[in-house]
Amino acid sequence: MAQRQPPVQQAPPAQRLRLRYAKRGPGRFTSHRDFGRALERALRRAEIPMAYSSGFSPHPRISYANAAPTSAASEAEYVELALAEVCDPQKVAAALNDVLPHGFVILDVAEGRPESLGDLLQVSDWKMTLAGAQPGVLGQAASRLLDRDEYTVERLTKNGMRTFDVRAAVLILRAIDDQTLALRSVHQTPLVRPDDVVTALRQLDARVPAQALLTRLAQGPLVGERIGDPLRESPVMQP
Amino acid sequence: MTTLPTLPTHSLFDRLEPLLAQVSKPIQYVGGEHNSVVKAWEDVDVRWCLSYPDAYEVGQPNQGVAILYEILNERDWILAERTYSIWPDMEARMRDAGVPQFTLDAHRPVRMFDVLGVSFSTELGYTNLLNLLDLSGMSLHAADRGEDEPIVIAGGHAAFNPEPIADFIDVAVLGDGEEASLLISDIIREWKADGREGGREGLLLRLASTGAFYVPRFYDVDYLDDGRIQRVAPNRPEVPFQVRKHTLMNLDEWPYPKKPIVPMAETVHERYSVEIFRGCTRGCRFCQAGMITRPVRERNIETIGAMVEGGLRATGLEEIGLLSLSSADHSEIAEVTRQLADRYEGSNVSLSLPSTRVDAFNIDLANELSRNGRRSGLTFAPEGGSERMRKVINKMVTEDDLINTVAAAFSSGWRQVKLYFMCGLPTETDEDVLAIADLARRVIETGRRASGTRDIRCTVSIGGFVPKPHTPFQWAAQASAETIDHRLLLLRDTIRQDRNYGKAIGLRYHDGKPGVIEGLLSRGDRRVGRVIERVWREGGKFDGWNEHFSYERWVAAATEELAPYGVDLDWYTVRERGYEEVLPWDHLDAGLDRDWLWEDWQDALDEREVEDCRWTPCFDCGVCPQMDTDIQIGPTGKVLLPLMVAKPNLA
Incomplete structure (x- = not known):
């Protein structure tokens, strides 16, 4: 048996x-x-x-x-x-x-x-390379996004179409050069991904290229103004 | 290992990278898997691109490609890389961006290699071959290929009748590839050293004149007025009338693959497989593999044990498959399974034996391999539903054998039995197929009694039979799609209507249409090449995938392209052939004596069985004398070699 x-x-x-x-x-x-x-x-x-x-x-x-x-x-x-x-x-x-x-x-x-x-992975720094962007376009689009109090985009997920407030997740967004953006974003629920930020920028300015090559440079706890080492540091709230 | 500091020469990766971010499952195109090999382009004399013409998830686990990849790359003067079929989303972006078909290993353009070797286990890969050639920027037709294009070589079981793709390939290799691929490499190296004497044609002539490689362009086919072949004959004096298959002997000396690629993408089989023997002499008349891979050549228990241990360490996989055409037939299988089960008991390593033999011995083996008590399902392949049918196909299993086996399985704790059958076998009637329902009922009845529970299942899996070249059924009329569909529906309804057992019996089946196209491609001749090309030009590819296969497109193409020759789809499929007819593959020698095959076909019609030559006298199939080979089986009396375990010091 x-x-x-x-x-x-x-x-x-x-x-x-x-x-x-x-x-x-x-x-x-x-x-x-x-x-x-x-x-x-x-x-x-x-x-x-x-x-x-x-x-x-x-x-x-x-x-x-x-x-x-x-x-x-x-x-x-x-x-x-x-x-x-x-x-x-x-x-x-x-x-x-x-x-x-x-x-x-x-x-x-x-x-x-x-x-x-x-709990320690609170924020990420991303490099977003948008090949073919015209000079100045990325910087202008980033400023327009940062000027908003709220900016939502939609993305199809496994559970259907969902809405994400991109602006709320963005701490830093600036152009390093004509084709590259630096992004610091907060990990919220639902998680705003860097490609959601690209979607937002394209909605604000259609000249922003659709395809971005993404690289995460760092993630960890927010220690004052910087990203701490999650293997060794704990979050420190800003005063 | 870390990423290569710079990209290999000729790498297309920089152009691929932006495309990959836009497609589904990009990982399947990037390579870099553990145990993959990248060599410097200039350091070698001969460069192979190996392909299995299906998606990575299907092609990567292919054992043949894995073996050749290792054997070729072990030589310092050869490099081998891989390429697989590209899904339409990626293909569209590549065509837009002008990026050609590339290899996974170093992302080099396929068109740069000396050889493009394509392995066909199924004829349904032919349209993917055409797409592969086209996406590589190569000439579709061998006749148009330039000096700088790779030699296109077809291998695998389908290459035993390569006539339907004769226009598209340069060479076909029959049989085992280990030594054949090295011989080809030698010939190419010499030809290059001789200043590429005679150009492309000179190389093909060197290959063809060995009698070991089939170069279709050096053979002319003449036809009779009624559409049948009149004769196939070489058109060069150096080229022999017959081309022979390759047979690897002493498999213990060729323990490959030793360290197969470990995929990062998900694939259909994620296990380390050891081929415990090659060949089969059971003599099932429908089975092309059993006919063309004779004689039986075993690996001994020592080699098997060493391959298992080495494979686990080299891959980090946890599942081991002991493969062959009928694994329970290995002369020392009881010792192999017991000793391996002892060795890996208590670890997370799991062993599996594809079980097709229907006898109580098989249950003992299966019990041995499931000592942890997880006994979910067992698979048997009676293939034919009625005893009469099983005599026709020479599957020597009586109904009582099967029932006794099933009773043994259920009383040792197994809860599900899967039975494999074929439909549309020669001489088959509706009653033969309906006998499957009776058999399944008896299985459930016996199982309930033996296990003392109603919680057991029997799954019947059934597919349409396709007659194959180099088998006794190569002359048989294939059943039409309508016949197959009619019998399958009849079987389904009969099972469903059974109040007592119907709910415990599952039926899995496919409709008969793809089998008809497979039949056209299996027994087709060179004229069928036009049909393949037409289908591909109209968008046909991935024919092994339901969602891509279009029966209507194949039928329309066959109708139009074959009409000028006075033949049609039915002529190739549902027509029975006579003894006198020249078959498209008669000049390709699998070692089987044509008259023996014919007698075996007649025996099938008379419902007469033939024994296995491993334990009864030779029945003169012709392979051993023709190929100068012999059966190589145990028992050897050897045991597993002790493990040399040196655990790394991580403390």
């Missing part, structure tokens, strides 16, 4: 490590699910002693936080690993870098802290 043994209860993790990693070149075109599969396989190749979840199909305990959208490059993605044995964080990072596919690089590592990664 049937022999479904009750699943073994797994021991709690011995250590939590938080990693900062970059998505570059071909890596930018992975979805967060693609990255998840690639990371799990790299962890097995590197023989990192992962803690596993309990249940009939145990899986390695990995927490993802605020992944960049597919086709955005990033220098500041974060993930937390739960390990079954205590390891030297630097050795784990080095072992992973040896076996990760092209386009993914672990840049930094630290022991986990009580605040969840999700």
Whole structure:
């Protein structure tokens, strides 16, 4: 007769490590699910002693936080690993870098802290490259957006058409040169993405190119006027 | 590994990058996967672009391409890169931007390579071949190809009758590709060293004169007034009348793939597969694979164990498939499964054995591979519904075998049984197909009794039969789409009307239309090339995908393009061929004796079975003497080699 043994209860993790990693070149075109599969396989190749979840199909305990959208490059993605044995964080990072596919690089590592990664990742800095923009267009469009108190755009999501207040999410938006914008945005719910900002700019000025290549440069807690290191710093409210 | 500091020479990545951000699942086009290889263009003598003409998610797991990719790249004088079919959204943007078909590995234009090798497991990839050539900026017709264009080589099972694509390819390779691809590379290197003597045609002549490579342009086909082929003959003195298939012996010396590519995009199979043996002599008469891959050549348990362990370490995958045409037939399969199950017990590694054999032994194996107690479904392939039908196709399974097997499965905790069948087999009647419903009812009845629960299911999966070249059924009339559809609906209604068992039986089936086109392409001759081209010109591609396949477009193209020759779609499909007829692939030698195939066809009609030559005397199919090969099977008595485990020090 049937022999479904009750699943073994797994021991709690011995250590939590938080990693900062970059998505570059071909890596930018992975979805967060693609990255998840690639990371799990790299962890097995590197023989990192992962803690596993309990249940009939145990899986390695990995927490993802605020992944960049597919086709955005990033220098500041974060993930937390739960390990079954205590390891030297630097050795784990080095072992992973040896076996990760092209386009993914672990840049930094630290022991986990009580605040969840999700709570620490409050704001992001983005570089948005809009090839073919005419001189001055990006700067003017950015100023027009910043002049508003509120500016909504629509985007089709899995749950249908949704409305996003782009203006409320923008802290900084300025042209670095004719084809590049620097954006600092707050992670709200629902999350305003950089491409929503491009949509808004195009609505304000049709000369803004439709296609933007996005790169996340940093994300973390807001520490006064700057973005803090989420592996080591906590948010500091502005006075 | 980190990103390459600079792009490889000839890379198109800078032009691709802006396009990729605009399409769905861009990751499938960018490469960079773990175990992929990028070599410097100038450092090698011979450059291969390998392709499986379907989307990445289907093509990437292909075992043949994976093997060749590794074997070729292991040579320091060869490089091999890959390319797959491009979805229409990306294709439109590439055509707008003037970006040609490129490889994933170094994003180089396909047109720059020496060889474009395309692997066909199904004929439904032919339109994608044309699209691949066109998007590469290459000449569609081999006759128009310039000196600087790649040699287009077709391989895979469909290459055993490449006549429908004869106009578009330069070479077809029959059989195992490991040694063949190296031989081709050698010939190209020598030809280059000789100052490309004779140009493109000179190279093709060097290949053809070996008798190991088929170059369609060196063979002329004449036709009779009634449309049948009169003769196929070489038009050059150096070129032999027959081209032979390649057979790799001693598979233990070729343990590939050792470190296959680990995809980042999601694909249809995400497991490390070990081919535990190649070839099959069960003799199922419908099975082209079983006929053209003879003789049986096993890998021993030592090699299998080493490949499994090496593959896991090289890929980080957790699922292992022990592949072959009938894995339970390996002479040491019980030891292989038991020892592997012992080794990986308690880990997250899972082992699977595609189970098609219908006997209690198979249940023991399946139990061994599911020690953790997860016993969801088992698959069996009786193929024919009635005992009479199974005699015709030489699938030697009695109804009692099947019922006993099923009872054993349900009493060891399995809850679902999947049964594979075919519809439209030679001599089949409605009653033969309706016997499937009776069989499924008995399965449920037996299962309920054996398991003591009503919570069990039987899924019947059934597809239309397509007669294939180099099989005893190569002469058979294919059943029409109407016949197939009629019988499938009859079966569906009969199962549905059963109050007692109907709800426990699931039926999965496809309509008969795609099978008719597959039939045209399988047994077609060179005249069918015009149909393929017409369909492609009218937008046909991705014919293996329901949402892209258009039966109407194929029928219309066949009607118009074949009319000048006095033949039509029916002539190629539902017409039975006679012994005297010259078949389009008769000059291509799979080793099978034509008279033996004919006798086996006659035996089929007489419902006479033939045994397996692994455990009964040779029945003279002709392969071993013709190809100078022999069966290579165990038992060897070997055991898994101990693991050399050195855990990394991460503390």
